[in-house]
Amino acid sequence: MSHDLILKGGRVIDPSQKHDGVTDVAFTDGKVSGFGKDLKGAKEVRDVSGYIVTPGLIDLHTHVYWGGTSLGIDADEFCRASGVTTSVDTGSAGPGNWPGFRKHVIEKSQARILAYLHVSHAGIYGFDHRVMVGESGDLRLMNPIDCVEVADKNRDLIVGIKVRVGLHASGTSGTVPLNIALQVANEVGMPLMCHIDHPPPSYEEVIAMLRPGDVLTHAFRPFPNAPATAQGTVKPEVLAARKRGVIFDIGHGKGSFSFKTTRAMLANGFEPDVISSDVHKLCIDGPAYDQVTTMSKFLCMGMSLNNVIAASTVNAAMALKRPEYGSLKVGSLGDATVLTVKEGKFDYVDVVGEHLIGDRKIVSEGVVLKGAWWHPKRSNKFRKVEAA
Numbered sequence: 001m002s003h004d005l006i007l008k009g010g011r012v013i014d015p016s017q018k019h020d021g022v023t024d025v026a027f028t029d030g031k032v033s034g035f036g037k038d039l040k041g042a043k044e045v046r047d048v049s050g051y052i053v054t055p056g057l058i059d060l061h062t063h064v065y066w067g068g069t070s071l072g073i074d075a076d077e078f079c080r081a082s083g084v085t086t087s088v089d090t091g092s093a094g095p096g097n098w099p100g101f102r103k104h105v106i107e108k109s110q111a112r113i114l115a116y117l118h119v120s121h122a123g124i125y126g127f128d129h130r131v132m133v134g135e136s137g138d139l140r141l142m143n144p145i146d147c148v149e150v151a152d153k154n155r156d157l158i159v160g161i162k163v164r165v166g167l168h169a170s171g172t173s174g175t176v177p178l179n180i181a182l183q184v185a186n187e188v189g190m191p192l193m194c195h196i197d198h199p200p201p202s203y204e205e206v207i208a209m210l211r212p213g214d215v216l217t218h219a220f221r222p223f224p225n226a227p228a229t230a231q232g233t234v235k236p237e238v239l240a241a242r243k244r245g246v247i248f249d250i251g252h253g254k255g256s257f258s259f260k261t262t263r264a265m266l267a268n269g270f271e272p273d274v275i276s277s278d279v280h281k282l283c284i285d286g287p288a289y290d291q292v293t294t295m296s297k298f299l300c301m302g303m304s305l306n307n308v309i310a311a312s313t314v315n316a317a318m319a320l321k322r323p324e325y326g327s328l329k330v331g332s333l334g335d336a337t338v339l340t341v342k343e344g345k346f347d348y349v350d351v352v353g354e355h356l357i358g359d360r361k362i363v364s365e366g367v368v369l370k371g372a373w374w375h376p377k378r379s380n381k382f383r384k385v386e387a388a
Contacts, residue, residue, distance in 0.1 A: 003042040004028045004371055007336060010048035014055055015310035016317075016327035025053060027334040027371035035330055046373060046382045048338055051365060054309050055326045056085030056335025058316035059291045061193075061217055061251040061276035063124070064113060065092035065101045070128040071280040072105075078279060079111035080374060082290035083364030085335035086325060087111055088316075090193055090217065090251075090278075091118035091162030094135075095146035097125075098154070106157060111369065112335070114320065116162035116193045117154075119147050119181040124164070129282065136164050137171030144184045151188045159320050160215070161185040165206060166197030166225070175201045178209055185214075191321070193217055197255065199225055204237040212245030215319055219248035219272060220265055222258035222352050232264045242270075247319050252288040253278030258350045259301070266302055274319055275311040287349045292339070292362045297348050300358030305341065308362075334371030338382070339364060 003026040012023045017035075026034030026042060059082075064075035069092045079087055093101040098117060106113045118124065118135070121143040126133030135141055151158050163181035164170065170177050178194060178201075185192040193215040196206050203225045207216055219227060227238045227248075242248065250257060250272050265271075275298060277291045288294060295308050303311075317326030324332050339362055346361045366382055367374045375382070 003033050006039050006042040006045045007048045007053055008045055010051050010053035012053045013306055013309050014328045015306060016314040017329060020306060025328050027368060030334045030371040032328050032330050032332045032334055035328055048382055052339040054337050055313040055328050057083050057291055057312050057337045058086045058326055059084045059276050060088045060249055060274050060316045060319060061090045061278040062087045063092045063280035064089050065105055068100055069125060073281055073284055075109045075111050075113055082292050083337040083367055084291050085112055085367060085369050087113050089113060089115040091116050092123050094118040094120045094123040095143050095150040096121040098150050114157055114159050116160045117147060117151050117158045118162045119184055134169040134171055136169050136177040137173055139173060142180045144180050147184045148187050160191040160193055162193050164195035165201060168197045169195060175205055196225055203227060207237055207241040207246060210246045215247045215249050217249040217251035218256035220250055220261045221256045222261055226261045228261055228264035234268045234270050247273045249274040249276055251276050251278040252294045254283040255351045258352050259354050259356055262301055271303055272311055274316050287351055292364050296362045299360055336368040338366035
């Protein structure tokens with residue numbers, strides 16, 4: 001037997017290879033070991049005919065420091081149910097509480113967890129139903145020296161530096177926290193992810209400071225600090241930022257995605273680089289729910305299925321600077337997601353309460369994680385056929 005597992009007969013959509021067609025995918029020792037028709041020689045074969053197979057979905061914006069922060073959710077429960085194989089935590093932990101996140105959550109999780117390290121000492125510590133303290137509003141909490149040390153020592157898991165700016169996250173500190181975070185990112189040679197909410201600072205001020213490869217999350221947020229003008233055009237500063245290589249990420253969450261903004265951006269041909277859920281305790285039961293629901297919203301608003309999948313796989317992998325993620329090329333990580341696209345009438349809601357009745361819904365049906373079948377608890381529908 002040359003393979004551990006073969007997914008047989010599915011419609012494989014792998015934007016990293018510009019592939020869309022029926023083929024088989026094989027996995028061995030946690031890696032993709034075969035890609036092509038009529039693969040044979042496996043200990044286990046799963047018949048996925050009639051389903052879509054993609055590289056393992058990457059959710060570039062999550063909060064999974066369960067038990068360590070009040071907004072954290074359980075990564076394994078979320079990932080298994082929503083088809084996500086790599087959850088990227090974005091700043092739940094800072095240098096002061098990173099060791100606990102690594103030891104008690106990341107190292108014990110089955111699903112892959114990577115992280116952006118917050119420049120604030122304790123990360124996003126005051127985010128709850130009753131207590132809402134913007135960690136970047138108190139500059140005494142900025143800890144650039146320890147942030148550099150922790151990021152440098154944990155490059156296997158830390159992919160960048162996180163900072164949150166805006167009225168809710170940073171009060172009247174403006175762009176000062178972003179300035180500090182950029183110094184850290186430059187010192188360790190990592191990209192930065194910047195959250196933005198209500199002004200101050202303005203959307204234009206923030207993106208003007210971001211470097212090629214940096215990520216602006218909450219990129220399609222509602223007014224105020226939306227990327228589109230009242231006339232429905234894309235702000236010139238946004239276009240300039242994309243041209244120089246700033247990455248635009250959705251980060252849906254509780255307050256950061258609107259249909260109105262998205263309609264304007266898509267009408268101008270400005271699709272997001274990355275689609276992510278920003279799932280956390282306060283939005284997992286709505287309006288964000290999960291990664292596939294966020295993807296479904298863009299599918300229903302006119303993005304092609306292939307582009308939606310690219311924004312949740314290869315594009316996210318490029319933002320992470322980890323090309324072995326988000327691909328089914330032989331030698332890549334042995335992660336895959338099995339999906340269906342249901343047709344019907346589905347009620348979607350954004351963060352300002354607008355509803356959209358969509359005609360399609362992307363549903364996660366199963367997961368291959370680290371080369372092994374990691375099916376949802378609710379279903380084991382895929383027939384396990386005799387070893388081939």
